[in-house]
Every structure is written in C-alpha cells, then in structure tokens.
Amino acid sequence: MIKIATWNINSIRVRLPLLLTWLKETQPDIVLLQETKTTDDQFPKEDIENLNYNIALNGQKTYNGVALLSKYPIEDITSGIPGFEDEQARYIEAVIKGLRVASIYVPNGSEVGSDKYAYKLRFLQALYAHTKTLLTYDEALILGGDYNIAPTDLDVYDPQEWHEKILCSTPEREGLRSLLHLGLTDSLRETHRDEKDLYTWWDYRAGAWQNNFGLRIDHLLLSPQAADLLKNTSVDKPIRSVEKASDHAPVVCELDI
DNA sequence: ATGGTTGCAGCGCAA
Numbered sequence: 001m002i003k004i005a006t007w008n009i010n011s012i013r014v015r016l017p018l019l020l021t022w023l024k025e026t027q028p029d030i031v032l033l034q035e036t037k038t039t040d041d042q043f044p045k046e047d048i049e050n051l052n053y054n055i056a057l058n059g060q061k062t063y064n065g066v067a068l069l070s071k072y073p074i075e076d077i078t079s080g081i082p083g084f085e086d087e088q089a090r091y092i093e094a095v096i097k098g099l100r101v102a103s104i105y106v107p108n109g110s111e112v113g114s115d116k117y118a119y120k121l122r123f124l125q126a127l128y129a130h131t132k133t134l135l136t137y138d139e140a141l142i143l144g145g146d147y148n149i150a151p152t153d154l155d156v157y158d159p160q161e162w163h164e165k166i167l168c169s170t171p172e173r174e175g176l177r178s179l180l181h182l183g184l185t186d187s188l189r190e191t192h193r194d195e196k197d198l199y200t201w202w203d204y205r206a207g208a209w210q211n212n213f214g215l216r217i218d219h220l221l222l223s224p225q226a227a228d229l230l231k232n233t234s235v236d237k238p239i240r241s242v243e244k245a246s247d248h249a250p251v252v253c254e255l256d257i
Numbered sequence: 258a259t260g261g262t263t264g265c266a267g268c269g270c271a272a
Contacts, residue, residue: 206258
C-alpha cells in the first residue's frame with residue numbers, strides 16, 4: 001500500500017514543526033504541498049530529509065510555491081505546466097515509483113470577473129490541455145492539489161451564500177468538471193459518495209472552523225490506472241484543529257501498490 | 258458584517 005497526501009500548508013517555514021510531527025505520525029509515502037511561500041534556497045530541506053524524504057521544489061518568494069516530498073526517488077521533474085507561460089510557481093510534476101504525480105496550486109481567482117479570475121480560468125485551460133497529453137501515456141497518474149474549486153453544492157457548507165461566488169462559480173466548476181470528464185476520478189468523492197460536511201478548507205476568519213463552515217476545494221484526481229488501485233481517501237481533520245494550523249486539511253489516499 | 262484572520266514583508270497584498 002502506498003499513501004499519498006495533498007496539503008496546502010500555507011507557509012512551509014511557519015508550518016515546519018507541524019509538518020514534521022504530521023509526517024512522523026501519518027507516514028505518507030508521497031506528499032504534494034502547496035503555498036510553501038518561499039524560494040527554493042530558503043526551503044527547510046534538512047529536517048524533512050532527516051525523516052528520509054526526497055524533495056523536489058518549485059518555489060517563489062512570498063506567494064505560491066509547490067513541492068513534492070517522497071520516500072522514494074523523484075525522477076523526471078517538470079516545473080510549471082508545459083506550454084503555459086507563468087511566472088507564478090503553481091505546478092510541479094514528477095515520476096515516483098512508476099507513478100506520475102503533480103502538486104498543483106490553482107489560482108484562487110479573488111473575485112468572479114476580476115483579472116485574477118481570468119487568469120484562474122486560463123490556468124485551468126492549460127491544465128486541461130496538459131492533462132489530455134498525460135492521459136495518453138496510459139499510466140497511473142495523480143493530479144493533486146489545491147484546486148480552489150468546490151465541485152458541487154454538496155461540497156459547500158452554505159451553497160446559497162456561496163452561489164456564483166469565487167470557488168463556486170459555474171465557469172470554475174465547468175473547468176474542473178471538464179478535467180474530470182477526460183477520465184479522472186475525484187478520489188475523495190469516489191470513496192465518500194453522498195457524504196455531507198466533507199470539507200478541506202475552513203477560513204481563518206469568523207469562526208469558520210469552530211462552526212464547520214468549510215468547502216471541499218483540495219482534490220486528488222486519479223487516472224483510470226490509478227483509480228483501479230484506490231483503496232481509501234480521507235480528510236485529516238485533526239491537524240486543522242491544532243494551534244498554528246494551516247487553513248487547509250490534508251487529503252490522503254491509499255493505493256494498492 | 259465590504260467584516261473577520263493569517264503570512265509575508267516591511268504595512269499593503271493575497272488568500
């Protein structure tokens with residue numbers, strides 16, 4: 001069994017002690033991190049390497065930044081979506097143990113109709129085009145990360161309040177749905193079919209965590225070859241409740257490899 | 258509630 005997690009960690013430097021504790025407790029084989037918020041030279045590699053993880057980075061100063069951690073060698077690393085010019089560090093892909101994985105930080109989009117929103121939709125189009133190529137390889141593939149999109153109203157604590165708002169607007173949802181229609185499986189929803197209150201992000205503000213006002217915006221999307229191996233997926237909620245938590249909880253799946 | 262909180266960097270911006 002191989003355990004793969006995605007986690008928007010919201011600053012690797014602030015969250016390092018929590019990450020180290022979590023790695024020891026959870027023992028994931030592969031971790032896809034987003035929002036590391038630091039340059040590669042500032043990334044605290046040593047403490048993570050001491051827990052026997054290999055590391056691949058696509059970082060930047062202040063904003064964004066993605067990383068791969070793996071107990072197995074990381075090969076064939078690609079930073080950025082091929083064919084998509086982007087000065088923001090939001091994508092890293094590699095092959096680990098014959099499994100192709102990507103850590104993806106889809107733009108938040110700020111507000112529907114804004115420039116940042118247009119950039120989000122362009123990013124999704126580029127991800128769609130690249131995914132189409134990846135799927136021609138007919139291999140086990142995991143596209144994990146913070147998609148900043150709640151796929152349906154079931155994934156939102158208050159669909160009325162969020163109606164056509166950022167993270168929930170129809171064009172964003174269509175972008176994610178078109179990705180899924182290429183043949184990807186939303187592993188958490190696959191293993192928790194009609195379950196309500198299944199969230200991965202809770203706003204720091206207004207007591208969202210305490211009230212369970214969450215959205216499910218972090219996803220592990222699996223190619224058919226990977227989906228065939230899927231045993232379980234879960235949200236690690238306890239780590240969201242601690243002091244100095246990230247505003248996102250990890251999503252963890254197990255593949256029968 | 259055009260609020261609320263957090264992180265980075267150097268106090269406004271992004272989420």
